[in-house]
Amino acid sequence: MGANKIGRQAERVYLFVQHFGRRLREIDADLNLSPARFSVLSALAFHGRAKVGELARFERVRLPSMTRLVRDMETAGLVTRRRDRGDRRGVIVSLTPRGLALLKSARQRKIALVRKHLVRKSASRWRALDAALESLEHLTRGESAAGKEKAKHEH
Amino acid sequence: MGANKIGRQAERVYLFVQHFGRRLREIDADLNLSPARFSVLSALAFHGRAKVGELARFERVRLPSMTRLVRDMETAGLVTRRRDRGDRRGVIVSLTPRGLALLKSARQRKIALVRKHLVRKSASRWRALDAALESLEHLTRGESAAGKEKAKHEH
DNA sequence: TATTGTTATACTCTATAACTATA
DNA sequence: TATAGTTATAGAGTATAACAATA
Numbered sequence: 001m002g003a004n005k006i007g008r009q010a011e012r013v014y015l016f017v018q019h020f021g022r023r024l025r026e027i028d029a030d031l032n033l034s035p036a037r038f039s040v041l042s043a044l045a046f047h048g049r050a051k052v053g054e055l056a057r058f059e060r061v062r063l064p065s066m067t068r069l070v071r072d073m074e075t076a077g078l079v080t081r082r083r084d085r086g087d088r089r090g091v092i093v094s095l096t097p098r099g100l101a102l103l104k105s106a107r108q109r110k111i112a113l114v115r116k117h118l119v120r121k122s123a124s125r126w127r128a129l130d131a132a133l134e135s136l137e138h139l140t141r142g143e144s145a146a147g148k149e150k151a152k153h154e155h
Numbered sequence: 156m157g158a159n160k161i162g163r164q165a166e167r168v169y170l171f172v173q174h175f176g177r178r179l180r181e182i183d184a185d186l187n188l189s190p191a192r193f194s195v196l197s198a199l200a201f202h203g204r205a206k207v208g209e210l211a212r213f214e215r216v217r218l219p220s221m222t223r224l225v226r227d228m229e230t231a232g233l234v235t236r237r238r239d240r241g242d243r244r245g246v247i248v249s250l251t252p253r254g255l256a257l258l259k260s261a262r263q264r265k266i267a268l269v270r271k272h273l274v275r276k277s278a279s280r281w282r283a284l285d286a287a288l289e290s291l292e293h294l295t296r297g298e299s300a301a302g303k304e305k306a307k308h309e310h
Numbered sequence: 311t312a313t314t315g316t317t318a319t320a321c322t323c324t325a326t327a328a329c330t331a332t333a
Numbered sequence: 334t335a336t337a338g339t340t341a342t343a344g345a346g347t348a349t350a351a352c353a354a355t356a
Contacts, residue, residue, distance in 0.1 A: 006270055006273050007266055009269075009284065009285070010268075010269035010270040011262075011265075013269045013288070014179060016172075016288060016292055016295060017172050017179060018179060020172045020294050020295050021172050021176030021179075023295065024169060024172060024173060024176075034345075034346080036345080036346060051314080052315065053313090053315075061347070062348060063314075063315065063316085064315085064347090064350095065347050065348070071316095087314080087355080088354080088355060089313065089314040089354065089356070091315065111165045111166050111169065112165075113165075114166075114169050114294065115161055117291075118164060125287075128283040128284075128286035129168075129287045129291070130164070130283075131283035132286070132287030133167050133168070133171060135276060135283075135284060136272075137167070137171055138272055139171075139175050139178070139269065140178065189322075189323080191324090206338095207337075207339095208336090216324070216325090217324080217325060218337075218338065218339085219341095220323065220325070221338095223323075223324090223339090239337095242336090242337080243332060244331065244337040245337060246337080246338065246339095
C-alpha cells in the first residue's frame with residue numbers, strides 16, 4: 001500500500017468526521033442544546049449520577065466551569081444537584097426526566113439522519129460499512145491528543 | 156435488512172463521528188486554535204480571500220460576530236483585512252502565511268493520527284473502508300439540519 | 311493539611327440593536 | 334433606501350485566583 005494512498009484515505013476519514021460532526025452539532029443546536037450541555041447530559045446518561053468534580057474531569061474542564069455549567073443546567077431543569085451524604089463536601093448531579101428526554105430526542109434525530117442514508121444501501125455496501133466501523137472505532141479508544149483521558153461516553 | 160439493525164448501524168456511525176470529532180478538536184486546541192478560528196481558516200483556504208459578510212454566511216454566524224472574530228484573528232497574525240476597491244463598503248479577508256501554516260499543521264496532525272491506525276490494516280479492511288467512505292461521504296452533502304447551507308469546506 | 315466546591319473576575323465567541331459609510 | 338461593516342452591550346462557556354466547608 002503506497003504511503004500517499006494511506007495519507008489520502010486518512011484525510012478522507014478526518015474530513016468526513018469534521019463535516020458530519022458539524023451536521024450533528026446543528027441537530028443539537030436546533031434543540032437548543034449547546035455542545036457543553038449536550039456533553040454533560042451524555043456523561044450523566046452514561047455514568048449515572050456524578051459529582052461536580054467527576055463531571056469536570058470527564059469533560060476536561062476546570063471545576064469552576066463545571067460549577068457554573070451545572071448550576072445553569074439546574075436552572076434550565078435539565079439536572080438536579082444535592083449534597084453527598086457520605087462526603088458532605090461533594091455535590092451529586094443527576095439527570096431530570098426533562099434532561100433525559102432532551103438527550104434522547106437529540107439521539108433519535110441523529111440516528112434518523114444517518115438511517116435515511118443507510119436504508120438504500122446494497123448488501124455489499126452494508127458489509128463494507130460494518131467492517132469499516134470495526135476498524136474506525138479503534139480510533140476513539142486510544143489515548144487522546146494531549147495524553148489526557150477525554151470521556152468516550154456521548155451516547 | 157431489519158429496521159433495528161439499520162438503527163444500530165446508524166447509531167454506530169454518529170457515535171463514532173461524535174467521539175472522534177472530539178479527538179480532532181483536541182488537536183486544534185493543542186495548537187491553540189479555537190473551533191471558530193479553525194473554521195475561518197478552513198473557509199479561507201477553500202474559497203480564497205473572502206469578504207467579512209461572505210465568511211459570516213459560510214460559518215452561519217452574524218456579521219458582528221464575524222467582524223470581531225476576524226479582527227482578533229488579524230491581531231493574532233492569522234489573516235489580513237483590506238478595503239474592497241470595487242465596492243468600498245466591503246472588507247476583504249485573506250490568510251497570512253502564518254494562518255496557512257497553522258491550518259496545515261492541524262491538518263497534518265489529524266492525518267497522522269488516522270494514518271497510524273490505517274497502516275496496519277489488511278487489504279480487505281482497506282477495501283471495506285474505501286467503500287464505506289464512499290457511502291458515508293454522501294451524508295455530508297445533503298441539506299443541513301436546519302435547511303441552511305452550512306459550508307463544507309473544512310480542508 | 312488536603313479535598314471539594316463556590317465566588318470573583320476576565321477572555322472568547324456568540325447574539326441583537328443602533329450606528330456609519332457607501333451604493 | 335438598501336447593503337456592508339462596525340460599535341455597544343449582553344449572555345454562555347471557559348479560565349485563574351481566592352475563599353469556605355468538610356475530611
